[in-house]
Amino acid sequence: MTKSEKPIIQIKNLWKEYGDNVVLERINLDVYEGEFVSIVGASGCGKTTFLNLMLGTEQPSRGSILLDEAPLDPEPSTERGIVFQKYSVFPHMTALENVMLGEEFSKTSMSSVAMGRLIGRAKEDARENAMAILEQVGLSQAANKYPSELSGGMQQRLAIAQALIKKPRILLLDEPFGALDPGIRKDMHQLIGQLWQEQKLTVFMITHDLSEGFLLGSRLWVFDKTRQDSHAPERFGAHITFDIPLSTGKSGEEELERLKATELDVA
Amino acid sequence: MTRIINRQPSRYGRLALGFLPFVILLLVYIVASDARLAENSADKLLPSFQSFADAVVRMGFEPSKRTGEYLLLNDTLSSLQRLMMGVGLSAFIGLVIGVGNGMVPYMRSPLSPLVTAISLIPPMAILPILFIIFGLGELSKVVLIVIGICPIIIRDIQLRTDDLPPEQLIKAQTLGGSSWQIIVRVVLPQIMPRLIEAVRLTLGSAWLFLIAAEAIAATDGLGYRIFLVRRYMAMDVILPYVLWITTLAFAMDWSLKRVSILLFPWYHGTQGGGHD
Known part of the structure; x- marks a missing residue:
């Protein structure tokens, strides 16, 4: 089987x-x-x-x-990834940061365990992955905007992108x-x-x-x-x-x- | 005829209307002061502007005859140091315990009733205890401010943490965040602007406790000076000091607001500028 x-x-x-x-x-x-x-x-x-x-x-x-x-x-x-009707993106992060967060929550990097952030090379990789996913959901233009600056539809696109980065x-x-x-x-x-x-x-x-x-x-x-x-x-x-x-x-x-x-x- | 609830003053109109009460108060003072001084030129209750100017020069711009210090500067620095330490410490403790209580049920269960109980103690009632335990030095004044405002900040921050949408915390967990990572990346940054708001709201109480403590036991400070010269009914010193304290309080409030807008644009963006 x-x-x-x-x-x-x-x-x-x-x-x-x-x-x-x-x-x-x-x-x-x-x-x-x-x-x-x-x-x-x-x-x-x-x-x-x-x-x-x-x-x-x-x-x-x-x-x-x-x-x-x-x-x-x-x-x-x-x-299990989740997209709620609302409130599932983080208002204090830009679209890019919202998507990167999934990668920054790592269990292996010291800086991530201590501060929830990646540094150096790992951060660049996370940024590239996040940009690729934003591209897929059509949000690459809005990467540096905060959720409050996005329309309802764009916020939901962002929530989907955010969930997808963890595969x-x-x-x-x-x-x-x-x-x-x-x-x-x-x-x-x-x-x-x-x-x-x-x-x-x-x-x-x-x-x-x-x-x-x-x-x-x-x-x-x-x-x-x-x-x-x-x-x-x-x-x-x-x-x-x-x-x-x-x-x-x-x-x-x-x-x-x-x-x-x-x-x-x-x- | 439009309803009065729909009528808006123009921009200059608003400015003029805002100044109006101050101008009226000033005029009332001048008239009353002149009347009393005409009756008795040695009257101390409502001094003339000339005596205010003399007092300000004496306190602020000439070294004291006794100690050689500039009294206003000295008093301001001592008071501000105590206030900053008290408020800074309160904000730090408030953030740590407030967020902890809001996020960790096993921290909230033992701590939350304790915080509520402490917040109900009238701080002034235990001031004598503080003087006995911590002595008459700086520590007891700082501790009074902390005991006075810290429980309020803790409870406010705890409520603000509870108010975060549960969807956000679930989402953060599905992204693989540990408890600590979620607190550091999701909760703390969203609580910081609310901490600044809590500090702004408690600054008034902090001044109250500072001046009360200085009035009772101190050798310098703005509150100390006011209560010292009260013995000579020196209104020409008291009123400028009160005005100076008000100015300092206003400046702190205003700078905290600017700092918040500068550091947390996302917070003020969604609030439609209604947060002042």
């Missing part, structure tokens, strides 16, 4: 509950390298909890998530384009689609926008509660009710219709 045939992520009977309140239940899934998973579902359906479990900021109540067949670190680490095994996107204007969102779709294909990334993207999920994803997960107890709504959690393989590039209109035909309640 070659490595590419083993799943990069294995989710085994995952449950998450807070006291009596069950948020997620019975999730069993495998994800292979290079997949782009779009995650949709109504608000309060545990999408964010799921992302936090993937990130490591929360731990499963039962079951486990395996990355490359080993349990995930119980805290955020370099294997994460999986890239998590938490409604990354939710706060952007429609026109800019379209550019961003193009960018993320292109990066995904060029760099063979494995992506998990939470979105409110169903058509965005269809457009970008190679696979679509729908989080929903199938069991309901009207007297105690917290008794049952959400799980993945649909796991739909998509052919990317198409707008997914037919599939959208098909999904709507099943009377699925997606906000």
Whole structure:
């Protein structure tokens, strides 16, 4: 068996509950390298909890998530890159410094361990790598600007560049384009689609926008509660009710219709 | 007719309106002073501008007959030295403990209640204790300033650290930063301009504690001088000293603001210039 045939992520009977309140239940899934998973579902359906479990900021109540067949670190680490809707770039650094930071957080260089900075040759290398990535996301002109001088779309490009410099095994996107204007969102779709294909990334993207999920994803997960107890709504959690393989590039209109035909309640 | 909430004075109008209260105060003083001096030319309560000028020359530009020192210069240097040491020490401790409490739960649990308790002690009430422990020298005055303003700075910095978006700290962890690297590269640089703000806000209290300590036990300093000449009702010295202290305080506040704008342009850029 070659490595590419083993799943990069294995989710085994995952449950998450807070006291009596069950948020997620019975999730069993495998994800292979290079997949782009779009995650949709109504608000309060545990999408964010799921992302936090993937990130490591929360731990499963039962079951486990395996990355490359080993349990995930119980805290955020370099294997998992993240782009939030906002606040994920550092306002006190220029775009270039924001991207270089990932390289400057090194465990081997003395100056980095002591001050979080590289010096000399290593710093020059980091700068070159960072410039190359800024170039890829179309920000080389803005390398010396602070985030407050960048538009919302450019800030998200920067956040993506920043996450990519560590070459994460999986890239998590938490409604990354939710706060952007429609026109800019379209550019961003193009960018993320292109990066995904060029760099063979494995992506998990939470979105409110169903058509965005269809457009970008190679696979679509729908989080929903199938069991309901009207007297105690917290008794049952959400799980993945649909796991739909998509052919990317198409707008997914037919599939959208098909999904709507099943009377699925997606906000 | 536009509403008054929509009417803006012109640039010169604003300047003129800003000066207006000062001019009125000055006129009131001159009239009152003249009235009292006409009644009794030896009146000490509201001296004329001539006696102010004489006092300023005597205190600032002629060596003292007794010691040969320039008193105003001497007092200013002693006071500033105490103030700088007290404020500098407070800012340093405030930064270290504030950021530590904000970032490290195992540091916050034991320290945070202690800081809150200390901040509730009225500093002036323990001044006698400080004099007993640290003697009447410089140390007790510096310690009074530190005890007075340090808890405020610590609590402010702790809150500011808590206010940093959790997304930033998670992102920094996914970039591979250790706790220390994240504090040094992500947290501290963002807290520094807020530390300057905290220092600006506590400078007034720092002066208060300095002058109080000097009034009680000192042999020089601006506060010492004011309380010394009070015995002779020397308003001609007291008022220029008060004006001088105000000027010094204003200059410090203004320079801290300029330093912050110079060093942290990203901070003031996003605040829309509303931070003064």
